[in-house]
Amino acid sequence: MEVTKQAHKAHVLVFPFIGQGHVNPMLQFSKRLAFKGIKPTLITAQYIFKSMQTTTIETQFGPPIQIRSISDGYDDDSGGSHPESIAAYLDSLRVNGAKSLAQLIMRLNDEGDPVQAIIYDGFLPWALDVARQFGLVAGLFFTQSCTVNSIYYHVQRGLIQLPLTGPDLIKVSVPGAPELHPFEAPSFVHTYGSYPFWFDVILGQFSNIDQADWVLCNIFYDMEKEVVDWMAKLWKVRTIGPTVPSYYLDKRLEDDTDYGLHLLKPDKTLCKNWLDSKPKDSVVYVSFGSAAELSNEQFQELARGLKNSDLNFLWVVRESEQAKLPKGIIEENSKQGLVVGWASQLEVLAHEATGCFVTHCGFNSILEALSLGVPVVGVPQWTDQGTNAKFVEDIWGVGVRARVDDKGIVQRKQLEECITEVMEGEKSEEIKKNLSKWKKLAKEAVDVGGSSDKNIDEFVAYLAAC
Numbered sequence: 001m002e003v004t005k006q007a008h009k010a011h012v013l014v015f016p017f018i019g020q021g022h023v024n025p026m027l028q029f030s031k032r033l034a035f036k037g038i039k040p041t042l043i044t045a046q047y048i049f050k051s052m053q054t055t056t057i058e059t060q061f062g063p064p065i066q067i068r069s070i071s072d073g074y075d076d077d078s079g080g081s082h083p084e085s086i087a088a089y090l091d092s093l094r095v096n097g098a099k100s101l102a103q104l105i106m107r108l109n110d111e112g113d114p115v116q117a118i119i120y121d122g123f124l125p126w127a128l129d130v131a132r133q134f135g136l137v138a139g140l141f142f143t144q145s146c147t148v149n150s151i152y153y154h155v156q157r158g159l160i161q162l163p164l165t166g167p168d169l170i171k172v173s174v175p176g177a178p179e180l181h182p183f184e185a186p187s188f189v190h191t192y193g194s195y196p197f198w199f200d201v202i203l204g205q206f207s208n209i210d211q212a213d214w215v216l217c218n219i220f221y222d223m224e225k226e227v228v229d230w231m232a233k234l235w236k237v238r239t240i241g242p243t244v245p246s247y248y249l250d251k252r253l254e255d256d257t258d259y260g261l262h263l264l265k266p267d268k269t270l271c272k273n274w275l276d277s278k279p280k281d282s283v284v285y286v287s288f289g290s291a292a293e294l295s296n297e298q299f300q301e302l303a304r305g306l307k308n309s310d311l312n313f314l315w316v317v318r319e320s321e322q323a324k325l326p327k328g329i330i331e332e333n334s335k336q337g338l339v340v341g342w343a344s345q346l347e348v349l350a351h352e353a354t355g356c357f358v359t360h361c362g363f364n365s366i367l368e369a370l371s372l373g374v375p376v377v378g379v380p381q382w383t384d385q386g387t388n389a390k391f392v393e394d395i396w397g398v399g400v401r402a403r404v405d406d407k408g409i410v411q412r413k414q415l416e417e418c419i420t421e422v423m424e425g426e427k428s429e430e431i432k433k434n435l436s437k438w439k440k441l442a443k444e445a446v447d448v449g450g451s452s453d454k455n456i457d458e459f460v461a462y463l464a465a466c
């Protein structure tokens with residue numbers, strides 16, 4: 001069906017930070033908006049856009065979602081211009097992107113397709129200034145949990161002092177959230193001074209949040225009720241998640257089985273054929289997401305732990321990390337294990353052969369495990385992942401956390417024990433019970449009249465009235 005310029009209720013630009021863990025949830029949210037009659041246009045920076053090889057995301061339930069690129073200062077098609085560092089890149093994106101985004105908004109106005117709102121990733125707070133320049137609605141989108149964001153807010157406002165001192169050295173506590181041991185707080189907080197650049201990006205989310213018209217959180221209310229209630233006293237906070245494709249939840253969006261935009265190419269058929277050959281609940285799926293870089297020693301321990309478990313394993317090791325795999329592991333384990341550069345994670349998690357998920361606890365991976373009902377072994381690396389792992393084990397009860405040794409490594413034996421625990425150990429029944437509860441709640445949240453669905457409706461009605 002061709003939607004005319006007048007037919008949609010409003011036109012919004014949706015602007016995720018670079019990286020799969022940000023694109024997936026914001027693209028998925030765009031689909032929900034499109035389903036409800038809003039026209040979303042996904043904004044990407046040129047550097048990423050060049051490698052995407054697509055300008056639209058097809059949907060079966062409505063017109064395709066358009067992707068438009070803006071300049072990041074690295075627009076040269078010859079491939080000659082590469083950023084020196086992520087810091088240089090993001091600086092260039094801020095300066096060039098703000099101008100380019102403004103030009104795009106003017107162009108769309110001239111084309112008779114005016115924009116009413118910008119939904120921007122918290123990691124890109126300058127997009128709010130562009131929205132203000134044109135009098136547009138500004139919606140901040142958080143891709144991480146509310147507890148994590150509340151901790152960062154407390155740090156940014158000086159309510160938690162870093163490095164941690166006094167009582168904060170014993171527990172980190174923010175309203176509505178469980179008390180955390182310092183090592184369960186985000187890594188930038190417990191290891192003050194680590195990754196100073198990313199720490200600034202993280203805190204920058206709160207630099208102008210008070211001016212945002214909406215704050216959209218990718219969770220559903222039951223996951224962090226009290227923290228959400230507390231945050232809602234400060235800003236117009238609404239929970240809109242989980243942004244997992246509809247096929248795995250309410251099934252209202254026709255054929256919505258995948259996010260639709262893989263920045264790395266998944267080995268779909270290989271994974272499917274291999275999983276099809278394995279018995280039910282027999283496979284350990286291992287993935288550390290799109291950004292984590294593990295040490296050689298950690299690779300060695302994971303490989304040995306998986307091999308010693310005697311279980312089948314499907315392990316995603318990005319090409320850039322594959323040199324760290326212990327020699328011979330792929331050949332040695334060809335029947336027992338499959339290593340791929342990227343998978344279609346949702347298809348793997350949904351496959352009946354998959355029995356547990358060894359994950360770095362990126363927030364999307366956790367939302368997916370919860371929504372699809374797969375027990376988790378948390379092996380957090382940095383940023384928000386340790387806090388997510390704490391919630392997995394102690395709050396949501398959907399898995400266990402692997403303990404590290406004094407060098408920060410999860411040893412092979414520990415990995416094996418955790419896998420056994422979630423698959424057949426004492427806790428496994430309880431974990432399965434909790435998973436079916438969360439799976440049901442996740443579906444209800446996005447289904448007709450659910451908490452997230454109602455919040456999305458409220459947002460859509462607001463935009464339509466602009």
Ligand SMILES: O=c1ccn([C@@H]2O[C@H](COP(=O)(O)OP(=O)(O)O[C@H]3O[C@H](CO)[C@@H](O)[C@H](O)[C@H]3O)[C@@H](O)[C@H]2O)c(=O)[nH]1
Pocket residue numbers: 019020021022024143144266287288289290291292316341342343344345346361362363364365366368382383384385
């Ligand atoms: O082989 C793979 C591996 C992952 N995925 C998908 O990629 C996304 C990965 O997201 P996430 O699990 O959140 O991990 P990261 O990519 O590492 O995400 C970054 O961004 C998240 C949101 O801000 C943070 O929670 C993480 O800590 C941070 O590392 C998920 O949707 C997965 O389904 C695939 O499709 N195939």
